[in-house]
Amino acid sequence: MKTSDQPAIAVLKDIGYITAGILICGFALKSFLVPNSFFDGGVTGISLLISELYHINIAYVIIPANIPFIIMGIFQVNGRFAWKTLAAIIGVGICLQFIPYPQDITHDKLLVCIFGGVFMGTGIGLAIRGGCALDGIEVLALFTLKRSSFTISEIILGINVLIFSVAAFKLGLPTALYSVMTYYAASHTINFVIEGLEEYTGFTIISGKSEEIKEKLVLEMGRGITIYKGERGYLKESFDVHHPVDIIFTVVTRLEVRRLRNLVYSVDPNAFMFTSTIKEAAGGVLKKRARH
CATH class of the missing domain: 3.30.70.120 (Alpha-Beta Plaits)
Structure with missing residues (x-):
């Protein structure tokens, strides 16, 4: 294989990973989380919470909710990462709006939190392998890390505790607890997708x-x-x-x-x-x- 062909192949692989991640995230949101009023962590969790509380289509919430963190990503990571992330987030919004995902797969709460989290984590992990993010929480953590003594994990945990606390107060403790399980499944799946069996x-x-x-x-x-x-x-x-x-x-x-x-x-x-x-x-x- 010629060396000049390798960058083109790498770009195609990135596009493939990101496209698959967008489609799978859309499936997780529209087929599992949204119909059952479940939440995830991070900016996606904030978007789901706003959508549920104010009855706004999630497709209209998830893009503007991530915009501040995408802008932050220009300075915390680089411009290429930010533009790829913006394109991926817009892709998720388009999928949620126009793709007719099935919405009656299951209403069993345990199945929803496990498989919703697994599919969500798979989509986010594939997007990360493609060089972008489908959730701006990591960028916010990097931004806060440089201005505090907390670690990235502690920052993300603190933000998610706030999200789930609001969910518990507004929508009830059982919904918040199931959402914590969804986030747990998603986070472990992300690690597995990124690292894999290798x-x-x-x-x-x-x-x-x-x-x-x-x-x-x-x-x-x-x-x-x-x-x-x-x-x-x-x-x-x-x-x-x-x-x-x-x-x-x-x-x-x-x-x-x-x-x-x-x-x-x-x-x-x-x-x-x-x-x-x-x-x-x-x-x-x-x-x-x-x-x-």
């Missing part, structure tokens, strides 16, 4: 049989490894006794975690291992995966 886990292994473990990791699993020089020993009953040891670090996908653990324990049942979550990894001999 989410990475870092493994640190300390063993007296490190040479055998290194050989199996590289030759049997095909993993790259990094070695730290350390010492083992220093036990309470023999504090002065210690030995040099190679501390092994490697990165695997979540599908390989069990295989690696079994491989290490087959060599040394007393090996000490601990894992760490890897949010971003590239290069080396990692399995290739798309990053958007």
Whole structure:
């Protein structure tokens, strides 16, 4: 493949992700959340709340509700992100207005909050993979982060607590609680869609049989490894006794975690291992995966 073709293919992939995200978000809103007066978190939740309280079509609310955060995104991220986000939000509004999504799929509250959240999270996650956002809450969090001591998660949590508190006061506590479940399902689905099955886990292994473990990791699993020089020993009953040891670090996908653990324990049942979550990894001999 020519190098000049790669940017065009990347653009097409982004468009595909964003289009799929828009359609799925529209489906989640119009087929699950809106007919049952359920809410999500973030700006989408604010839009749903306004639509329910003042009986305004959600298609007319969701676009203007996101405009301030899109403008903020120009300064917090970049202009390209903001324009893509604007186009995606308008796309959601068009879908909600003109696409005849089915509205009588189910009125079971548990099914609505679970599947509404899953579809909503899938749509938002695909849009993020395409390089934009379908909810301005992340941009607001970035803006507030630079002006306060709170983390992004704390900021988003605080905003959502406010949204669900208003929903509980205006529409009743059961509706607010079900909406919290919807948001929980959506947020976990977003993480899964963005990271996928290829989410990475870092493994640190300390063993007296490190040479055998290194050989199996590289030759049997095909993993790259990094070695730290350390010492083992220093036990309470023999504090002065210690030995040099190679501390092994490697990165695997979540599908390989069990295989690696079994491989290490087959060599040394007393090996000490601990894992760490890897949010971003590239290069080396990692399995290739798309990053958007």
